Amino acid sequence: MPLMRIPYTDPLPLPRILPPSASTTSGAIAALATFLTAPPSPHLRPHLSPATLTPRDDHSTVLLTGAGISVASGLADYRGANGTYTLNKTYRPIYYGEFAAHHRMRRRYWARSFLGWTTLARARPNASHRAVAALGDAGVVGNVITQNVDSFHPVAHPGLPTLELHGYLRACVCLSCRNEFDREEFQRRLASLNPAWDAFLREMLASGALSTENPDERRRMGLKTNPDGDVDVPGVDYQTFRYPACPVCLEKGGHEAHGKVEVDADGALVEGSKAGVLKPAVIMFGESIPHVVKSRAEEAIDGASRLLVIGSSLATYSAWRLVKRAKEQGMPIGILNMGGVRGEEAFFADVPQDNDGRWAFRSAESSDSVLPELVERLRKLRGVPEGHSNGVKAGASI
Numbered sequence: 001m002p003l004m005r006i007p008y009t010d011p012l013p014l015p016r017i018l019p020p021s022a023s024t025t026s027g028a029i030a031a032l033a034t035f036l037t038a039p040p041s042p043h044l045r046p047h048l049s050p051a052t053l054t055p056r057d058d059h060s061t062v063l064l065t066g067a068g069i070s071v072a073s074g075l076a077d078y079r080g081a082n083g084t085y086t087l088n089k090t091y092r093p094i095y096y097g098e099f100a101a102h103h104r105m106r107r108r109y110w111a112r113s114f115l116g117w118t119t120l121a122r123a124r125p126n127a128s129h130r131a132v133a134a135l136g137d138a139g140v141v142g143n144v145i146t147q148n149v150d151s152f153h154p155v156a157h158p159g160l161p162t163l164e165l166h167g168y169l170r171a172c173v174c175l176s177c178r179n180e181f182d183r184e185e186f187q188r189r190l191a192s193l194n195p196a197w198d199a200f201l202r203e204m205l206a207s208g209a210l211s212t213e214n215p216d217e218r219r220r221m222g223l224k225t226n227p228d229g230d231v232d233v234p235g236v237d238y239q240t241f242r243y244p245a246c247p248v249c250l251e252k253g254g255h256e257a258h259g260k261v262e263v264d265a266d267g268a269l270v271e272g273s274k275a276g277v278l279k280p281a282v283i284m285f286g287e288s289i290p291h292v293v294k295s296r297a298e299e300a301i302d303g304a305s306r307l308l309v310i311g312s313s314l315a316t317y318s319a320w321r322l323v324k325r326a327k328e329q330g331m332p333i334g335i336l337n338m339g340g341v342r343g344e345e346a347f348f349a350d351v352p353q354d355n356d357g358r359w360a361f362r363s364a365e366s367s368d369s370v371l372p373e374l375v376e377r378l379r380k381l382r383g384v385p386e387g388h389s390n391g392v393k394a395g396a397s398i
Contacts, residue, residue, distance in 0.1 A: 012340030043330035060142035068311025096287035131371035136160030197298035249276035336362035
């Protein structure tokens, strides 16, 4: 099973806009409409793996989305102008091995997550997510693979198959028994175990430090926020923070493989306890992506006729390899991302000179400026009244 690796850190190439008209918002909308409704490429071929026999839908697009699509919801991205890696050069995530092995690292993680959860819980899907829902309803998009852990995609379009490649923050999972627990309930438990931290959080909320969606204002208040829903407060001692044990393992007294659950008088896990450790239900750096998730992602790629990347630099290998897989099958590749993208020069190396968007699409416009208007353009092209998405089908002549 592949590991979640530290993101690609080499400088990313400048985007090659394809077609050149996609350098403007209106041009990007027109070119993307062509890309999504073009007939299947004659160069499509099945994946070479004999184990892969996924039937291909010749008129379906698979989306691969990243943090950029959620920026309009008030969340930070990684490599944009206000991204975590752009503004916080010293940012270093906690590795899975550190989290699993060290009580102090779990204290640090859960303290920062406790402070950042309110911002994520209040955030909502934006116009780009709603546009994806409309494209799914119209039959243009058949599957979504998202690297995001904010749950916006399944909330915005529950009927459109969505694979959360890196997990989700809406739940915690026990490393011993593998049961999952609601993150909102876990937040309430953290508050009860940490009254001083809860008072600090309420003070920040009252000051507006966490309610503002402007990252510059947050930094002026001494906060550093990250896309994974945590907040860094410089100078704070995280070792005063307490977190609860898994309630299932605690009730049973422990776990066969990990021993007894050790807690204090309030039910907080103590140092040395190996059983009942809760972690976020996300794939941390250094953690294996489950085989079933990897297989479903590959099946979604293999079953489509084109791939559109939205809001991702493909800095993580788990995402980049999916685009490489699509390219190896002769699949047209589209990218809508404001910054450079890992390996994009290879993805677009053989694009014909007369490409009008049907063979490849690349734009550096924002998704929230393109996708909602794209939906309306496709509706008008198909003669569908405003407010209805039926009739917008891939393969239609535009």
